[in-house]
Amino acid sequence: xxxxxxxxxxxxxxxxxxxxxxxxxxxxxxxxxxxxxxxxxxxxxxxxxxxxxxxxxxxxxxxxxxxxxxxxxxxxxxxxxxxxxxxxxxxxxxxxxxxxxxxxxxxxxxxxxxxxxxxxxxxxxxxxxxxxxxxxxxxxxxxxxxxxxxxxxxxxxx
Numbered sequence: 001x002x003x004x005x006x007x008x009x010x011x012x013x014x015x016x017x018x019x020x021x022x023x024x025x026x027x028x029x030x031x032x033x034x035x036x037x038x039x040x041x042x043x044x045x046x047x048x049x050x051x052x053x054x055x056x057x058x059x060x061x062x063x064x065x066x067x068x069x070x071x072x073x074x075x076x077x078x079x080x081x082x083x084x085x086x087x088x089x090x091x092x093x094x095x096x097x098x099x100x101x102x103x104x105x106x107x108x109x110x111x112x113x114x115x116x117x118x119x120x121x122x123x124x125x126x127x128x129x130x131x132x133x134x135x136x137x138x139x140x141x142x143x144x145x146x147x148x149x150x151x152x153x154x155x156x157x158x
Contacts (some may be wrong), residue, residue: 004116008078010040011111013047018133020125022106029086030118035069040118045111052085052106052122059085061108061120090105098124105153
């Protein structure tokens, strides 16, 4: 029985939602060493440069940064090594088929503990063009301004 229950966020990739159109999301387990888990429990990790690729029927997370464990010995892990993802065969086949078609990629969105186990949320995504990014920012700003105006109106209307 795990000591921790619920979900505890370790790292999120906010830039991915800005740079990509997200289509499908999947939850995957990670194969980690002990020093990596201890380092993650300290809450230090980064998914900014990370990406997922499929090689010989297995999914791998590469370039995600998990720093070395401070109290580790010579058995410490490499901070940017590739780590195996645990997914169902059908999910891996579907992701591989979609990325082979072209224009699609797999990006990590969040790294978190779920009931004491490390999980990563990955997404099937397509890169946005520069004008798409500007349009998204404009829409966010417009909705923010509309909400602000409605709040202001409700305060004065009371």
